[in-house]
Amino acid sequence: MKHLYLIIIILSLIFITGCKEPTNEEIFYEVQKTYNVLETYSCTATVKIKGEDIRIYKAKHKFKRPNKYVIEIIEPEESKGHITICNGKQVWFYHPKIEKSILIRDLKASPKENMFIGYFLKNLFTNEYISLESEKIGDSEYLIITTEMPGNSKYGKFEKLWVNKKNFNPFKLVILNENKEITTEVIYTDYKSNIKLPDKVFNIESY
Template identity: 45%
Template sequence: MRKLLVGFISILLVFFTGCSEPTDEESLYDIQKTLNQIEDYSCVAEISIKGNKKPEKYKVKHTFKKPNKYISEILEPKNNKGNMTIYNGKQAYLYSPQINQLTILKDYKQLQDEMLFIGYFLRILITTENPQIMSDTLDEKEYMTVKAEIPGNNMYRKYEQIWIDKKTHLPYKLIIVDDKGETLVEVKYSEVKYNIGINDDKFNMELK
């Protein structure tokens, strides 16, 4: 009888251990495995930038391919709809569909657009020391949040922090924080699609 009881308790322990919630370390490991397998992605990003009087808001489509090719296409506001910033890994372009004009941006600073991309955050996460990793709950959903220092020692762009859904491994939002801890930029992501087979030709713009 005692052996049966011990065996039953052992089965219960295995059952409850298997059903227990994963630790932050386990969740992060699973998320990292997913993110490491990303070769390209697309998503919609709603961007809010703090201004002097009121925040500036944009809605854009992001297209990204490793290691550093990307397109940022404005969806809103309507007067700028279709305008694209394209970076092919070497050269940046600005395309205006209203006038069918393609402009080479010779003095373009990548960080202006690049740091709003999920792919950029993943790159700095690899090189940063001691990223801050925490769990957070928003609207009854569990997220893993990671905070990392942005290279360049810019007081207005000191840290980036991202929220990733623990179950789907999809990013929810990203913020950029200054050295005083104030949020200056917030990006919310939707319609995220990983590894959709984006061709390199997409980043080589030519007027037709």
């Protein structure tokens, strides 16, 4: 009988341990493993920029590791069709309404890059400052990853990414100033990872 009680206790402990919710650190480790093999992705990004006034626009994002991307504005109507392409060496801007384009040959960091998950991850994996939190939004649980941004801009000091704890898909990214006030908020939808994105997608001459 004593052996039976002992077996029941051991099985109960195994069951309790097996049902234990993973910690934020354990989830973060799995997120790292998932994003370490992330080569490409596409999504729709709804961006809210706060300044003297609030600007909101919606765009399609395409990204290829390490630094190629396409941004195509789909809202508002007056900016629809505006395209930004970075091929890793140059950035090209095109506005169909005025039929003008600009090519920047000397590639430097752009504020638009900070809205891409790929750039957040690049910064995250080379940064010593990382903070982890949890938040429930609707029926979903999210891991919030906070890190410092490179450079000394007072408008972009910290960056936070909300990642779904179940599928590790990104949900939201915010940029905060030195006073930890939100200056930019990005909501991601229609996220698809490791899709086929040949280099011609980022070929400036093809547009």
